[in-house]
Amino acid sequence: MSVIVTGAASGIGRATAIEFAKHPLGDQAKLVLVDRDEAGLATLTSELDALGAASATCVADLMDPKAGDVVVSATLAAFDGIDALISNAGAIHMVPLAEMTTGQFDMLMNINARATLVLGQAARPHLAKSGGAIIATASTAAENPIVPLGAYSASKAALVMLMRQMAAEWGPEGIRCNCVSPGPTHTAMTAASYDDPEARAARAAEIPLGRVGSPEDLARAIRFLAGPDASHISGVNLLVDGGISANIATSK
Numbered sequence: 001m002s003v004i005v006t007g008a009a010s011g012i013g014r015a016t017a018i019e020f021a022k023h024p025l026g027d028q029a030k031l032v033l034v035d036r037d038e039a040g041l042a043t044l045t046s047e048l049d050a051l052g053a054a055s056a057t058c059v060a061d062l063m064d065p066k067a068g069d070v071v072v073s074a075t076l077a078a079f080d081g082i083d084a085l086i087s088n089a090g091a092i093h094m095v096p097l098a099e100m101t102t103g104q105f106d107m108l109m110n111i112n113a114r115a116t117l118v119l120g121q122a123a124r125p126h127l128a129k130s131g132g133a134i135i136a137t138a139s140t141a142a143e144n145p146i147v148p149l150g151a152y153s154a155s156k157a158a159l160v161m162l163m164r165q166m167a168a169e170w171g172p173e174g175i176r177c178n179c180v181s182p183g184p185t186h187t188a189m190t191a192a193s194y195d196d197p198e199a200r201a202a203r204a205a206e207i208p209l210g211r212v213g214s215p216e217d218l219a220r221a222i223r224f225l226a227g228p229d230a231s232h233i234s235g236v237n238l239l240v241d242g243g244i245s246a247n248i249a250t251s252k
């Protein structure tokens with residue numbers, strides 16, 4: 001099974017590539033690792049080799065409108081087709097809306113929403129052939145405002161609706177389209193908040209299941225949505241957040 005993973009150099013994307021390598025859906029994992037961090041991809045490739053997975057890398061800036069074609073060409077140069085697209089790369093910018101520039105807003109909408117459209121359009125004919133799946137990493141911020149993450153929240157809400165729309169438009173072609181939404185998860189993106197054990201514990205106290213999430217929590221959910229056990233699931237946004245969204249919904 002050939003799987004494209006974007007944002008593979010770090011955090012959730014990296015854990016997802018390792019999850020597919022350890023538990024291939026099919027005989028052997030065939031992974032296309034996409035990121036703009038070339039060194040991070042090189043480190044991951046060595047780890048995947050040791051796990052017996054076949055992999056290829058594609059260094060690309062996913063904000064480039066041509067990135068979809070670049071990624072799909074790299075995939076087809078390495079493997080026969082495309083079975084799953086994991087559109088996971090994303091970025092955060094902590095700026096209150098009152099101070100946010102249009103450039104900052106556009107950047108967030110671009111990497112967090114438009115990049116998935118561009119990748120999805122390029123992968124679509126190949127996913128239709130394989131009966132494949134697209135999984136995008138959204139966020140619980142898509143549903144609950146978090147100050148000062150207003151534009152990030154808006155971009156992830158756009159992504160969730162984009163994926164539902166894709167599910168409606170491309171489902172008849174046999175393509176399943178879903179989101180996973182991490183809650184607070186300890187990765188490079190959130191290192192400033194969660195590297196400190198006290199800060200992490202304070203956040204954990206707000207999460208019903210009592211801990212900040214790990215990249216592996218997300219990786220397992222992504223693999224599930226990509227595989228045959230999810231064969232009749234499309235258009236959902238699977239929260240992987242330790243129940244924090246339920247807490248927010250009931251605490252006010």
Ligand code: NAD
Nearest residue numbers: 007009010011012036061062089090139182185187188189
């Ligand atoms: P991370 O910073 O560890 O990984 C993000 C990766 O995306 C990096 O390797 C980075 O180089 C890559 N990337 C960013 N912009 C790119 C671009 N323009 N082109 C190519 N690659 C690019 O962060 P993470 O926490 O693993 O984030 C993965 C996804 O999860 C993101 O979409 C993020 O918004 C989402 N998310 C994370 C959390 C959390 O608490 N960590 C919560 C909700 C949602």
